[in-house]
Amino acid sequence: MAGSNPNAKPMDLTLKIWRQKDKNSAGQLVTYPLNGISPDMSFLEMLDVLNEELLVKGEEPVAFDHDCREGICGMCSLFINGRAHGPERGTTTCQLHMRHFNHGDTITIEPWRAAAFPVHKDLIVDRSAFDRIQQAGGYVSVNTGGVPDANEIAIPKTIADKAFDAATCIGCGACVAACKNASAMLFVSAKVSQLAMLPQGKVERKTRVENMVAQMDVEGFGACSNIGACAAECPVGISLDNIAMMNREYLGAKASSENV
Amino acid sequence: MNWFTKTFSSTIGRKIIMSITGLFLCSFLVVHLIGNLTLFKGDDGVTFNLYSHFMANNPIIRTMEIVLVLGFVFHIYDALVLTRRNKTARPVGYSENHPQENSNWSSRNMGLLGTVILVFLIIHLWNFFVPARFGGVAGLEGLEGVVIDNVDYDNLYLKVVQSFQIWWYVVIYVIAMVALAYHLIHGFQSAFQTLGLTHKKYTPFIKTFGVIFSVLVCFGFAIIPIYFFFAA
Numbered sequence: 001m002a003g004s005n006p007n008a009k010p011m012d013l014t015l016k017i018w019r020q021k022d023k024n025s026a027g028q029l030v031t032y033p034l035n036g037i038s039p040d041m042s043f044l045e046m047l048d049v050l051n052e053e054l055l056v057k058g059e060e061p062v063a064f065d066h067d068c069r070e071g072i073c074g075m076c077s078l079f080i081n082g083r084a085h086g087p088e089r090g091t092t093t094c095q096l097h098m099r100h101f102n103h104g105d106t107i108t109i110e111p112w113r114a115a116a117f118p119v120h121k122d123l124i125v126d127r128s129a130f131d132r133i134q135q136a137g138g139y140v141s142v143n144t145g146g147v148p149d150a151n152e153i154a155i156p157k158t159i160a161d162k163a164f165d166a167a168t169c170i171g172c173g174a175c176v177a178a179c180k181n182a183s184a185m186l187f188v189s190a191k192v193s194q195l196a197m198l199p200q201g202k203v204e205r206k207t208r209v210e211n212m213v214a215q216m217d218v219e220g221f222g223a224c225s226n227i228g229a230c231a232a233e234c235p236v237g238i239s240l241d242n243i244a245m246m247n248r249e250y251l252g253a254k255a256s257s258e259n260v
Numbered sequence: 261m262n263w264f265t266k267t268f269s270s271t272i273g274r275k276i277i278m279s280i281t282g283l284f285l286c287s288f289l290v291v292h293l294i295g296n297l298t299l300f301k302g303d304d305g306v307t308f309n310l311y312s313h314f315m316a317n318n319p320i321i322r323t324m325e326i327v328l329v330l331g332f333v334f335h336i337y338d339a340l341v342l343t344r345r346n347k348t349a350r351p352v353g354y355s356e357n358h359p360q361e362n363s364n365w366s367s368r369n370m371g372l373l374g375t376v377i378l379v380f381l382i383i384h385l386w387n388f389f390v391p392a393r394f395g396g397v398a399g400l401e402g403l404e405g406v407v408i409d410n411v412d413y414d415n416l417y418l419k420v421v422q423s424f425q426i427w428w429y430v431v432i433y434v435i436a437m438v439a440l441a442y443h444l445i446h447g448f449q450s451a452f453q454t455l456g457l458t459h460k461k462y463t464p465f466i467k468t469f470g471v472i473f474s475v476l477v478c479f480g481f482a483i484i485p486i487y488f489f490f491a492a
């Protein structure tokens with residue numbers, strides 16, 4: 001296989017995985033031995049191997065979220081050995097490779113924990129609270145009409161870069177999972193500041209921040225204590241500066257918007 | 261609820277109250293410390309007693325005292341409301357968690373540090389503020405008198421000297437000041453972040469200043485009981 005290390009020895013692992021039948025059932029950590037794992041596998045491929053073994057044995061496979069497996073969709077999650085997306089910084093679980101673990105390791109795998117992210121099954125949590133926050137204002141309304149010329153609206157490079165950095169948020173929820181308060185401030189602030197910085201987004205900026213923050217509070221996320229765990233665990237490196245910017249936006253909007 | 265109460269009962273609104281009151285309480289610490297430094301004048305407390313007399317009687321100071329109490333009340337009340345909310349936001353915790361890999365201990369334990377400071381504050385007020393202000397009222401023991409330039413004053417200085425001869429009292433003070441230092445090291449820069457006052461040019465200065473401020477102020481307070489314990 002291209003890129004694989006011929007000297008890499010297969011690893012034997014002990015997995016402790018959160019198993020939960022459905023939303024209303026109580027869950028528990030179940031221990032599975034798993035042998036012969038290649039260090040070149042991704043973490044999700046390792047779980048695929050486990051699931052194949054479970055299927056053969058006639059047991060229920062472990063349910064976990066995944067989609068692109070390229071680190072860009074934000075679907076994978078998992079709290080691995082006490083860290084969101086595992087021990088590596090700036091990495092999603094699908095991009096985490098087994099070479100970061102050792103032969104004989106015990107790996108604990110839990111779902112995101114937050115009241116706003118209820119567990120559906122095993123390691124799958126319901127992250128639709130993020131969707132509802134987005135629907136509350138995380139968009140730019142486009143009216144019909146002729147298509148404007150490209151580059152008609154001048155945007156300074158520094159602003160475009162900052163907006164792009166905020167826009168890289170993949171909405172995986174690691175910020176919520178890592179935060180001691182299960183706060184969604186990093187996610188919401190990335191969405192708010194991304195649009196607030198650009199001319200197209202400025203039109204709705206006041207109502208946007210008011211509605212998105214209100215929805216964030218309704219969903220039951222905690223408040224921000226500025227501990228910085230969210231930014232440290234964020235797979236795409238969303239900065240805490242976005243939270244400061246959202247607070248500025250929020251205070252300004254509350255003080256001056258027409259919404260009483 | 262109207263827009264105003266709605267704003268300040270949102271999570272961000274409450275954090276804004278926390279930061280404004282927090283920074284206000286920091287300004288109080290500066291004033292309090294500068295006043296306390298008159299204890300070191302070496303004049304058997306003459307300057308300190310005159311200063312404490314001024315603080316107890318000046319109308320502007322007395323008005324600010326009410327604002328100060330309100331600062332504490334809002335800071336503590338919002339801390340309680342937010343802590344409760346934050347606990348409900350994660351009803352089921354992780355069986356394995358390593359927060360030390362992504363954040364500082366003091367930043368995660370502001371509530372614990374704040375509680376230590378609150379307990380200290382109650383002890384501190386009971387020892388100095390209550391006898392000075394309410395001595396003689398409802399049977400409370402007051403302070404001894406002292407004559408300075410033929411005028412009678414309360415001898416708060418004597419109370420300070422006597423209090424800090426008790427070793428465990430000194431220990432409580434020093435522990436509380438260490439807790440305060442850690443509370444401020446996170447709190448000072450965090451307040452600016454919450455208020456949205458961040459900028460490439462100023463934030464590094466605010467962070468450094470916050471650490472120096474926290475350590476210096478708390479060291480200044482902590483040295484007082486230590487000095488009087490060993491001077492006796």
